[in-house]
Amino acid sequence: MSDPSGELPNLLAPIEADLERTREVLDRELSDNSPAVRDMLDHISRFRGKQLRAAMVLLCGRASGAWGPEHPQVAAVVEMIHLATLVHDDVLDGASVRRRVASVNTRWDNQVAVLLGDWLYARAFALSTRLQSPLVSRHLALTTQKICKGEIEQAGHRYDFDLSRDGYEAIAGAKTASLYAAACELGALYPDGDERTASELGLFGWEVGLAFQIVDDVLDLTGTQEEVGKPVGNDVDDGKVTLPVLHVYASADNSQRAAIRDAYTEPGLADRVGRLREVCDLRPGLEAARGRADELLRTALGRLSVLPDGPIRETLARAGSFVLQRRY
Amino acid sequence: MSDPSGELPNLLAPIEADLERTREVLDRELSDNSPAVRDMLDHISRFRGKQLRAAMVLLCGRASGAWGPEHPQVAAVVEMIHLATLVHDDVLDGASVRRRVASVNTRWDNQVAVLLGDWLYARAFALSTRLQSPLVSRHLALTTQKICKGEIEQAGHRYDFDLSRDGYEAIAGAKTASLYAAACELGALYPDGDERTASELGLFGWEVGLAFQIVDDVLDLTGTQEEVGKPVGNDVDDGKVTLPVLHVYASADNSQRAAIRDAYTEPGLADRVGRLREVCDLRPGLEAARGRADELLRTALGRLSVLPDGPIRETLARAGSFVLQRRY
Numbered sequence: 001m002s003d004p005s006g007e008l009p010n011l012l013a014p015i016e017a018d019l020e021r022t023r024e025v026l027d028r029e030l031s032d033n034s035p036a037v038r039d040m041l042d043h044i045s046r047f048r049g050k051q052l053r054a055a056m057v058l059l060c061g062r063a064s065g066a067w068g069p070e071h072p073q074v075a076a077v078v079e080m081i082h083l084a085t086l087v088h089d090d091v092l093d094g095a096s097v098r099r100r101v102a103s104v105n106t107r108w109d110n111q112v113a114v115l116l117g118d119w120l121y122a123r124a125f126a127l128s129t130r131l132q133s134p135l136v137s138r139h140l141a142l143t144t145q146k147i148c149k150g151e152i153e154q155a156g157h158r159y160d161f162d163l164s165r166d167g168y169e170a171i172a173g174a175k176t177a178s179l180y181a182a183a184c185e186l187g188a189l190y191p192d193g194d195e196r197t198a199s200e201l202g203l204f205g206w207e208v209g210l211a212f213q214i215v216d217d218v219l220d221l222t223g224t225q226e227e228v229g230k231p232v233g234n235d236v237d238d239g240k241v242t243l244p245v246l247h248v249y250a251s252a253d254n255s256q257r258a259a260i261r262d263a264y265t266e267p268g269l270a271d272r273v274g275r276l277r278e279v280c281d282l283r284p285g286l287e288a289a290r291g292r293a294d295e296l297l298r299t300a301l302g303r304l305s306v307l308p309d310g311p312i313r314e315t316l317a318r319a320g321s322f323v324l325q326r327r328y
Numbered sequence: 329m330s331d332p333s334g335e336l337p338n339l340l341a342p343i344e345a346d347l348e349r350t351r352e353v354l355d356r357e358l359s360d361n362s363p364a365v366r367d368m369l370d371h372i373s374r375f376r377g378k379q380l381r382a383a384m385v386l387l388c389g390r391a392s393g394a395w396g397p398e399h400p401q402v403a404a405v406v407e408m409i410h411l412a413t414l415v416h417d418d419v420l421d422g423a424s425v426r427r428r429v430a431s432v433n434t435r436w437d438n439q440v441a442v443l444l445g446d447w448l449y450a451r452a453f454a455l456s457t458r459l460q461s462p463l464v465s466r467h468l469a470l471t472t473q474k475i476c477k478g479e480i481e482q483a484g485h486r487y488d489f490d491l492s493r494d495g496y497e498a499i500a501g502a503k504t505a506s507l508y509a510a511a512c513e514l515g516a517l518y519p520d521g522d523e524r525t526a527s528e529l530g531l532f533g534w535e536v537g538l539a540f541q542i543v544d545d546v547l548d549l550t551g552t553q554e555e556v557g558k559p560v561g562n563d564v565d566d567g568k569v570t571l572p573v574l575h576v577y578a579s580a581d582n583s584q585r586a587a588i589r590d591a592y593t594e595p596g597l598a599d600r601v602g603r604l605r606e607v608c609d610l611r612p613g614l615e616a617a618r619g620r621a622d623e624l625l626r627t628a629l630g631r632l633s634v635l636p637d638g639p640i641r642e643t644l645a646r647a648g649s650f651v652l653q654r655r656y
Contacts, residue, residue: 034477036484088442112483114416114442119476121446125453126469134457137465141454148447149362155440156364 008050008322014315018058018072019051025076029127030083040116044087053179054079055319056208057187060201063312066193070131074190077128078183081140084120085147085179087113133191143182150174158239159264161249161257165292168243172213173206180209200306204320207300211293212323217242218289221273221282233273236264243292244285245276256280297324336378336650342643346386346400347379353404357455358411368444372411381507382407383647384536385515388529391640394521398459402518405456406511409468412448413475413507415441461519471510478502486567487592489577489585493620496571500541501534508537528634532648535628539621540651545570546617549601549610561601567592571620572613573604584608625652 012019026048030041054075061071091113121144128137154171157163184205189198220235221244235242241249241264249260259279263272276282300320307313340347354376358369382403389399419441449472456465482499485491512533517526548563549572563570569577569592577588587607591600604610628648635641 032477034481036480037477040480088446091438091442110419110438112480114419114445115476115480115483117442117446118416118449119473119480121449122469122472122476126466126473129457129462129465129469134462134465137457137462138454141450141457144450145447145454148443148450149360149365152364152368152440152443152447153362155437155443 007325008052008319011315011318011322012055014311015055015058015062018062018075019055021072022051022054022058022075022079025072025127026079029076029080029123037116037119040112044083044116048079048083051079052319052322053082053183056180056183056205056316059312059316059319060184060187060205061190061193063307063310063316064188064193064197064201065308066188066190066198068191071187071190073127073131074136074186075183077124077136077140078179078186080120080124080127081144081147082179084117084124087117087120091117135190136186139182139186143178146174146178150176150178154240157241159241159261161241161246161261163241163246165243165246168246169210172217172243173210176213176216177206177209180212181206184208197306200303204300204303207296207303208320208323211296211300214243214289214293214296215323218244218286218293221245221276222286233271236272236276239264243289244282247285247288248280248282251284252280293324297321335653336380336647339643339646339650340383342639343383343386343390346390346403347383349400350379350382350386350403350407353400353455354407357404357408357451365444365447368440372415372444376407376411379407380647380650381410381511384508384511384533384644387640387644387647388512388515388533389518389521391635391638391644392516392521392525392529393636394516394518394526396519399515399518401455401459402464402514403511405452405464405468406507406514408448408452408455409472410507412445412452415445415448417479419445463518464514467510467514471506474502474506478504478506482568485569487569487589489569489574489589491569491574493571493574496574497538500545500571501538504541504544505534505537508540509534512536525634528631532628532631535624535631536648536651539624539628542571542617542621542624543651546572546614546621549573549604550614561599564592564600564604571617572610575613575616576608576610579612580608621652625649 030045032038032041057075057078058071061067061074091110125137125141128140131137150171150173154175157167157171181202182205185198185202188201189195217235217240220232220242223232234240236245245260249257252260256279260276263269263275263279266275269275297320301317304313304317304320307316358373360366360369385403385406386399389395389402419438453465453469456468459465478499478501482503485495485499509530510533513526513530516529517523545563548560548570551560553559562568564573573588577585580588584607588604591597591603591607594603597603625648629645632641632645635644
C-alpha cells in the first residue's frame with residue numbers, strides 16, 4: 001500500500017510518544033530466542049508498515065479520555081493480529097495462483113508462513129491475556145473469528161458476479177473493517193470508557209475500514225505496482241469480484257457479461273485486468289466505488305462529534321481521511 | 329491414528345459423563361451461522377478422533393480433586409486447539425487423508441484450510457476468555473506458541489541427519505508433548521488446584537505426549553495406511569528425520585549414510601520408505617525408539633504417585649499407557 005511522501009507520520013505527530021511506546025512493545029514481542037523464529041521475525045519486520053490500526057487505538061483512547069497505561073500494549077496486540085493476517089494472506093494469495101507450479105522453495109516458504117502466522121496470533125493473544133482486564137482478549141478473539149469468516153466467505157464467492165453490494169460489503173467489512181472497528185472501540189472502551197462513545201467510534205472504525213478496503217480494491221484495478229507497493233490485478237487473478245466490477249456487471253448486457261466472466265476465467269490469460277479494461281468501461285464502476293468510499297468516510301467523520309473538540313479529534317479525523325488520500 | 333477395536337471408549341467409561349459434557353461444548357462451539365464455515369465444520373467433525381487430550385484434562389481434574397464446573401470447557405478448548413493444529417498440519421504436510429476422511433485442503437483448498445485453522449484457534453481462545461479465571465487463556469496462548477515454534481524448528485531441521493536425540497526430543501516435545509502437558513497441568517490446576525500436583529501431572533503429560541509422538545514416528549515407518557488411518561511414509565517424503573532413522577544413521581558407515589540420505593533426497597523417487605528399508609536395517613532404530621517410548625511412559629506412570637490412589641488414577645494410568653498400545 002502506498003504511503004505517499006511520508007504524510008502519515010507527520011499527521012500522527014501528536015501521538016508520536018504513544019506510537020514510540022507501542023513500537024517498543026512490538027520490538028519486545030516480535031523477538032524470540034529461537035534462531036529460526038528470529039530470522040523470520042526480522043524478515044517480516046519490514047511489513048510493519050503504517051501501523052494505522054495501532055494509531056487508531058491510541059487516538060481513540062486519547063480523544064475519548066479512556067486512556068490508561070496499557071493502551072500501547074492494546075495497540076501492539078491489534079497490530080500483531082494484523083501482522084498475522086498479512087502473513088497468512090500472502091500464503092493464500094500465492095497458494096491459489098502459483099500452487100501448481102510451486103518450487104520446493106515456495107512450498108517451504110508457505111509452510112513456514114502458516115506456522116509463523118499461527119505463532120503471531122498466539123503471541124498476540126498471550127500479550128492480551130497479560131493485560132489487567134479480559135476485555136481486549138475477549139474482543140479480539142471474536143474479531144479474529146470475524147476476519148477469518150470474512151475471508152472464508154470471500155473464498156466461497158470467488159467468481160460470483162451476482163454478489164450484491166451488501167454482500168460485498170459484509171465480506172469486505174468482516175475481513176478488513178472489523179479490525180479497524182475493534183481498534184477504535186477498544187481504544188475508547190479500555191479499561192472502563194463510556195460505552196456509547198466506544199460504540200460510535202467502533203462504527204467510525206468500521207466505516208473507515210470499509211472505505212479503506214474499497215479503495216484497496218479500486219487500486220488493484222487501476223494502480224501500478226510502483227504506486228500501490230504490491231502487485232496489482234491480484235483480485236481478478238484470484239477470482240475476487242470487487243465493487244467496481246460488480247457495479248459494471250450489474251448493468252451490462254448478456255454478451256458483455258460473458259466477456260467480463262471470460263476475462264476472469266479464460267485459461268492461460270496473462271493480463272486479466274488488461275482484458276477486463278478492453279471488454280468493458282470500468283469507469284462507472286470505479287466512480288461508484290469511490291463515491292461509496294467517500295460516503296462511508298463522511299458518515300464516519302460525522303460520528304466524531306461524540307468526542308470533545310480538540311487537536312486529537314482533529315488528528316483522528318485526518319487519520320480516517322488518510323485512507324482516501326491514497327493514490328488512485 | 330489407529331484406535332484398535334474401540335478400546336479407548338471402554339477405558340474412559342469412568343469419565344463418560346464428563347466427556348459427554350465436553351462433546352456438548354464442542355458441538356456448540358464447532359458450529360456457525362455461516363454456511364461456508366458450517367460445511368467445513370461438519371466435515372472436520374468426522375476427524376475429531378479419540379479426544380485423548382480432552383480426556384487428560386478431565387482425568388487430571390477428577391484425580392487431583394481440582395475439579396470445577398468449567399472443566400468440560402477447558403477440555404473443549406484444548407481439543408479445539410488440537411483440531412486447529414491438525415487442520416494446519418494437513419496444509420503443511422500436503423496430506424490428503426486424515427482419519428480416513430479427506431483433509432480440508434484436499435476437499436476444499438489450502439486457502440480455506442489455513443483460514444479454518446485460524447478460525448478454530450480464535451474460537452478456542454474466545455471460549456477460553458469466557459472462563460472465570462484467565463489461567464487457561466494465558467497457559468494455552470503460551471502453549472500454542474510453543475507448538476508453532478516446535479513446528480518451525482522441525483522445518484528448519486528437515487534433512488538434518490545429525491540431529492541429536494535431545495534435539496529431536498526438544499522439537500517433538502514442543503510440537504506434540506506441550507499440549508498434553510498443558511492438558512494435564514491445567515486439569516489439575518484449574519481453577520485453584522495444588523501447584524506441585526499440577527506440575528508433576530504436567531511432566532506426566534509431557535512424557536506421555538513425547539512417547540505418543542515417538543510411536544507416531546515409528547508407525548510412519550512401519551505401518552500401513554489401513555492400520556494407521558492416514559498415509560504412511562510422510563515423514564521421509566517431507567525430509568523429517570525421526571528418532572529411528574537418527575539412531576541408525578548415527579552408527580552407519582559413510583557409504584550407508586550416503587544411501588540413507590539418497591533415500592530421502594533422490595529426485596523423483598516414488599517409495600522412499602521402501603528404499604530406506606532396502607539400504608539399511610531399520611530394526612535397531614525402531615527398537616531404540618520403542619525402548620525410549622517405554623522408558624518415558626514408565627517415568628510418567630511413576631509420577632502418578634502424587635495422586636491419591638483410586639479408580640480415576642488407575643484410568644489415567646491406562647489412558648497414558650494407551651499411547652503405546654497403538655498397533656506397530
